[in-house]
Amino acid sequence: MSGLKLFRTDTTNGGMTEVMPRLAEIEADVQGLVETHMETLLGVRFLASEYSTGPVHGGRIDSLGLDENGSPVIVEYKRGTDAGVINQGLFYLAWLMDHRAEFEHLVRDRLGGTAASQVLWSGPRLICIAGDFTRYDVHAVREHRRSIDLVRYRYFGSDHFGLETVASVTGHPALVERARRRGAGVSPVRKQGGQMVELADAVDEVLVGLGDGVTRVQRKQYRAYRRLRNFASLCPPQQTKLLVYLKADPKEVDLVPGFTRDVTGLGHHGTGDLELQLRTERDLERAGDLLRLSYAAA
Template sequence: MNDLKLFRVVGGVATEIPRAAVTLERHLQTLIETNMETLLGIRFLASEYRTGPRHRGRIDSLGMDENGNPVIVEYKRSTGKAVIIQALSYLNWLRDHRHEFENLVKDRLGAEEADKVDWSDPRVVCVAADFTKHDVFAMEEIGRRVDLVSYRHFGADLLALQLVASMAGSTASTRSSAPGAESGRAAVKSVRQLYDESPQSLKDLYADLDALLTSSAEVRTEFQQHYIAYRRIRNVATVRFQPASHTLVARLAVDPDGVDLVEGFTRDLRGIGALGTGPLEVKIRSRTDLARARDLVLRSVEGASG
């Protein structure tokens, strides 16, 4: 399914750069693990992680994505059929070993990050040279959250990744209302609850923002616990609802250094703990605000890596 081509243009003449599979799966794995956050938006936790006597295997890579979801990454040098089956078997292990995973996050990233793990919909990323249409159809039937990512290696220093398909998973629409609710802590309303409580005027405003964020067919929409994520391989934006103040809070993958910040409208969030991803916050309260934010939103959609 991967028809990606890369050309070198010199003096107005285009020459196709030959593509090739990485010679060894381990080389591909090491390359991605070393650069996992840049390439996939996933923080690397462990490599070749043993699954114990029942599953009798080793997970190629374990990580946690920018939304707090546990992630299994599996690699295959050629086509993706075998890697999909293997990754799904490890997903079964992951669901049964939550405490072990959280301890791993605590050891690698700290206790604060371990508290952010969202178990409502763990994710699988399968990386292979190519996937067939039958692979995609099979994933749609299985109903698990799976990304199929194809790669192409062009010479020594060019690597292309393409999101071939992304399945939301059957549990995405049934997330619990708040992490930690079972332990008796005060419930935090989910983004779906906040959307339901929003006045129709705010829902209509969100519909216009959503249309702008999904103006590229490559952008997928995913409901997380506290916000709606818009992503390709990585997030390009996140959106939260504040019904009481009739406000949409968008975080964009835009460098604040290139933006004339306006108090109450745009804010640099680098170094500030806040829900969502992206360094630039934009607060949208009206269609006038949305019109002002349009170029920033499109810059995030079109320019964000992934």
Template sequence: MAELMLFRHDPDGRDVELSGSTVTLEVELQRRVEAGLEQMLGIRFLASEYPTGPWHRGRIDTLGLDENGSPVVIEFKKGSDSGVLSQAVSYLSWLDSAHYEFEALVRNVLGAEAAETIDWRRPRMVCVAAGFSHHDRVAVQRLRERIDLVRYRIFDGGLLGLLLVDSPNGIPSAASSRRGREQATVDAVPRTPATSPPAGGGAVPECLRDLYAELDEALTVWGEVEVAPLRHYIAYRRLVNVASVVFRPKHEAILVYLRLDPDSVELEEGFTRDMRGIGHLGTGDLEVRVASAAHLEKAAPLIRRAFEAA
């Protein structure tokens, strides 16, 4: 299993490894992550300790809605717990039976617009724990549910480290809700230049297929990257969305929205744009316009910076 390590660079030039530990109380970890939930995991907070009723007989640590509109159940374990996956499946089963209850919660907390854009095809479970067994990692690859395994460590100085251990895509749900049935027609397909992921309800535009194949390679070269085809864009994510891809066939261009601070970039008219405060499809504050191989080459350092910071 991957080990999360953190080093401090001392004034004398030495790199000193910081010792990692776990929390004493589970609620300590829960409250800390909830306080920075959107920044850490790209998830908007809905509720804590949410009861699942007499049949499921549970209390969900945290409920949220991620940046792509997927419902999220989060469970925290201060140590390693072999029962976390059965708990995950049980809570996702509750979620599947509680569409209207969940939508009402989103409407009350985040507003009507957020409730109208819930994507029921891929609800997520995020398990945050001190560690996971080999059997846990094998099991999440076999389950149809989408379950993210996230390992945590507390370091000297109060630093919190999160490491994504596994994040299988899961199998899209048939979705029983009205919006779910409308969205169920947009499913992921094998990602090759000949059959690229759909976006906006259709395949990659013919005029952009070759360029997208090169862009896709540039976005997935950075190790474990999940590619999630959504209704209006394609998300490239780790713990959070790092890049979102939107096609503009009329302009024979692809817009890439990166999770990168526009203030750290020398903006160039017609190529990069600060999107803070400007509504757009996808997520990310920096827009990069890719219309040619030359544009893609210029975009490569920005893509690298976004993924290195993720």
């Protein structure tokens, strides 16, 4: 169980009261809450609930969605600790990979043709949300070749809900390496050479080093850095600068012309409303607090 504790401050007498964590009464409570607020909680657009896998497989996927990078997402829920949740999710993930056209049809119906044409089949995800996981669960996900997130939930009092990532694994390294050789993500950076290559490598090192559980997702136009949700997107370099997009709120940042820009509502590759323009490693050092702020928000 998580060691996280939540306290309520009493402004009247200056005291503090612990808000005791609890599990849901029934599994459906967690599922209903997450599905209603899936994009806020997980960075995933909700597609369907209790999706039938047909008479042959005879199962129902708890939730189907599409994440910020276009990856298909299966979400499975358990009220408490259940060793079967990972295997059940992997079973459904295998079904999904065999029914791509059906999933794309669902995306087209719910989100439109553009979203359906950009589904990223190289990175399907399984998110397991449960009351807790064992150390054997954590070890098991690291042995699989799929992208799996183990997420612990807790209710605190009557109006607080917490999610904690216990483990996060992104596919098989060989698959990522093949994607890079095909020219995905930041690979085009290396074709341009020079100072921007070194700066892109430095940005990558800093973003991955912000904490445990950071994973990369390769897209043609950008590379996303993700915890449970994206917190940064690195674009291939322009002639003299790199563009990085963060999930930090531009309204909470002192914008500096030529360094930071509010791109809320403006079209751009990647995700996030705060644009960083990096030209030197000194710019990267200046951006350190903003990178950590975005990481914490994810």
